[in-house]
Amino acid sequence: xxxxxxxxxxxxxxxxxxxxxxxxxxxxxxxxxxxxxxxxxxxxxxxxxxxxxxxxxxxxxxxxxxxxxxxxxxxxxxxxxxxxxxxxxxxxxxxxxxxxxxxxxxxxxxxxxxxxxxxxxxxxxxxxxxxxxxxxxxxxxxxxxxxxxxxxxxxxxxxxxxxxx
Amino acid sequence: xxxxxxxxxxxxxxxxxxxxxxxxxxxxxxxxxxxxxxxxxxxxxxxxxxxxxxxxxxxxxxxxxxxxxxxxxxxxxxxxxxxxxxxxxxxxxxxxxxxxxxxxxxxxxxxxxxxxxxxxxxxxxxxxxxxxxxxxxxxxxxxxxxxxxxxxxxxxxxxxxxxxxxxxxxxxxxxxxxxxxxxxxxxxxxxxxxxxxxxxxxxxxxxxxx
Numbered sequence: 001x002x003x004x005x006x007x008x009x010x011x012x013x014x015x016x017x018x019x020x021x022x023x024x025x026x027x028x029x030x031x032x033x034x035x036x037x038x039x040x041x042x043x044x045x046x047x048x049x050x051x052x053x054x055x056x057x058x059x060x061x062x063x064x065x066x067x068x069x070x071x072x073x074x075x076x077x078x079x080x081x082x083x084x085x086x087x088x089x090x091x092x093x094x095x096x097x098x099x100x101x102x103x104x105x106x107x108x109x110x111x112x113x114x115x116x117x118x119x120x121x122x123x124x125x126x127x128x129x130x131x132x133x134x135x136x137x138x139x140x141x142x143x144x145x146x147x148x149x150x151x152x153x154x155x156x157x158x159x160x161x162x163x164x165x
Numbered sequence: 166x167x168x169x170x171x172x173x174x175x176x177x178x179x180x181x182x183x184x185x186x187x188x189x190x191x192x193x194x195x196x197x198x199x200x201x202x203x204x205x206x207x208x209x210x211x212x213x214x215x216x217x218x219x220x221x222x223x224x225x226x227x228x229x230x231x232x233x234x235x236x237x238x239x240x241x242x243x244x245x246x247x248x249x250x251x252x253x254x255x256x257x258x259x260x261x262x263x264x265x266x267x268x269x270x271x272x273x274x275x276x277x278x279x280x281x282x283x284x285x286x287x288x289x290x291x292x293x294x295x296x297x298x299x300x301x302x303x304x305x306x307x308x309x310x311x312x313x314x315x316x317x318x319x320x321x322x323x324x325x326x327x328x329x330x331x332x333x334x335x336x337x338x339x340x341x342x343x344x345x346x347x348x349x350x351x352x353x354x355x356x357x358x359x360x361x362x363x364x365x366x367x368x369x370x371x372x373x374x375x
Contacts, residue, residue, distance in 0.1 A: 011216040012225075012321055013332065028225030028317015031325065051321070051328050064332050100322050101233055101310035112325050141318025143226055158228050158269075158314050 007145070010034075013067035015048040015076055017083065018148055025145040029096035031113035033069070033120050033136065036146045036153060037076050037129065039089040043148040046080050048072040050096075052112075053119030069119035077127055090129045093153045093165065094120055095144045097136040113137070133165035172212060172335065172365070179374050181210040184337040184358065186299050187292035191356065194291040195341070198284070199259055202344040205356075212335050215324055221338055222247060222355060225317025229253070230268050232285030233310050233323060236293065238303035239367050242360035243323035244293070246285045246309075247316060252343070252354055257281055268313045278311055285309040292339075292356060300371040323359055334359055 005021030012032065018024035020043035026034050029049070038045040048066055055068040065071040077087045097117035117136045124131060133153060135142070140157045147154070152164045184207035192205035219225040230253035232246040248256065250268050257277050258266045266277045289306050297304040312319050327334055341354035360368065369375070 011214075012219065012317070012324075013215060013328065028219060028315040028321070030314075030318030030321045032321055051325070057329050067328060067332070098318065100312045100314065100318055112322070139312070141315035143315065 010047045010049050012049055013051040013064055015046065015066040015072060015079075017044060017046045017079060018146075019044045020148040023145050023147050025143065027143045029142045029144060030098055030100045031096070031116060033094055033096040033113075033116045034142075034144045035069075035073060035076070035120055035124075036093045036144075037073075037080060037090050038093075038146075038148065038151060039080075039085045040091060040151060041089070042083075042085055044080070044083045044085060045146055045148045046076040047146060048076050050116055050120060053115045069116060070123050073120070073123040073127070077129075087127055087129070090127070092124050092129050092131045093133045093146070094124075094131060095135040095142055095153065095155055095165075098141065099137070099139050100141065102139070135163075135165055176365075176369065176374065177210045177212075177335075179369065179372060180335070180337050181207050183296055183299065183368070183372075184210060184339055187295045187358075188339045188356070190295035191288045191292040191339070192341075194287055195284075198287065199256065204342040204344055205339050206342070208338055208340050210335070210337050212333050214333055215321070215328070218320060218324070218334055218336055218357075219317045221336065222316040222320055222357070223249065226315050228269070228314065229316045229319065230281055230311065230313045231316065231319040232282065232289070233312070233319065234285070234289055235307045236304055236360075237307060238305045239371075240296075240300075240302050240304050240360060240364040242358065242364055243326070244289055244306065244359070245320060245323060245357040246288060246354070247319065247357070248341075248354040250313060253281060253313075256284065260284065282309050282311050285311070289356070292358075300368060302367060302371050320357070323357075326361060327359065330362055335365075 008018040008024040010026040097113040188205035229247040337358040339356035
C-alpha cells in the first residue's frame with residue numbers, strides 16, 4: 001500500500017469500506033443520500049449510497065440491502081463491527097437528498113430526496129449515532145469523498161463549488 | 166409481469182425498432198428547428214445496472230442540461246433528454262440568437278431555460294407521438310422539467326420508481342449526432358426512454374410479440 005492511497009468507489013445503491021490512506025467516494029448524488037459512518041479513533045470507515053427510504057418499499061424477493069436507508073445503515077453498522085468498531089463509537093456525516101427537478105406535482109416519488117434524508121436520520125437515531133455534519137436538501141447534485149485520515153467529507157457541486165464538512 | 170428474466174434478445178430488438186421510429190421523427194424536428202442536419206440513432210437497447218446506466222450517459226459526474234418528463238397513458242415511464250452542457254449552450258444560443266447564453270453561469274436567463282424546455286418538449290413530443298402512432302397506444306408526455314447538473318444526479322431520479330422492483334433498467338438509448346461539425350466537437354446528446362416495468366406487457370402486446 002502506498003502512502004498516496006486509492007479511491008474506493010461506491011456505486012448507486014452500493015456500500016463499501018475504506019481504510020486510510022485510501023479515500024472513499026460516491027459520484028453524482030441527486031435525491032440519494034451518501035452516509036459515512038466512522039469512529040474518530042479508527043481509520044476504517046464505511047459509506048452507503050442510499051436510494052430509497054425503507055426496505056418495505058422493495059417488491060422483490062431478494063433485496064439489495066445497500067439500496068435502502070434502514071437495511072443499508074444496519075448492514076454497515078454490522079460490517080464495521082466485524083472490522084472491530086463498536087456501534088456506540090460511531091459518528092456520521094451525510095450529504096445528498098436534493099430535489100433535482102421542480103414540479104408542481106405532489107406525487108410521493110417527487111419528494112424522494114427529503115424522504116431519504118428523514119429516513120437516514122431516523123435510522124441513525126435508532127443506533128444513537130450522532131450526525132456531526134450534513135449537507136442535505138437543495139437542488140444540486142453532489143459528489144462526495146471522505147478521507148479516513150482527516151475525517152473530512154469533501155463535497156463537490158456543479159454550481160456551488162467545493163467544500164469540506 | 167414481464168421484466169428482468171423474461172426479456173429476450175428478440176424483445177430488445179423490438180424495442181430498438183420502436184426507438185428508431187421515435188428517433189427518426191425527433192431528428193426531423195430538431196433539424197427543422199436548428200436548420201442543420203441532425204442524425205439520431207439507437208445504438209443499443211439493453212438491460213443495464215444503474216451504474217452502467219450512468220456510464221452510458223457519460224459518467225455520473227459529467228455536466229449536462231437534462232430534461233426530464235414522465236410518460237402517462239397506456240405506457241408509463243420516464244424520459245430524459247440530456248445534452249453535454251457545451252452542446253446545449255450551442256443549441257440554445259442558436260435558438261434564442263444570443264451568443265452570450267451560458268447554462269454554466271449559475272444564473273440561467275429565463276428565456277434560455279424555457280427555450281431548452283421547449284426544445285425538450287418538441288423533441289420528446291415528436292418521439293413519443295411516433296411511438297403512439299406505431300403502437301396505437303395512448304402515450305402522453307407531462308410538461309418537462311429542466312436541470313443543469315451532474316448526469317448521475319439527474320438520471321437517478323428517473324430510476325427511483327423502478328428501483329422498487331429491480332436493480333436493472335431497460336434503457337432505450339437514442340444518440341443525437343450533429344453532422345458537419347468536427348468529430349471531437351460533435352459530442353452526443355441522448356434520449357433515454359425508461360419504460361416502467363408494468364408497461365412492457367402493453368408494448369409487446371400492442372405489437373403482437375409474446
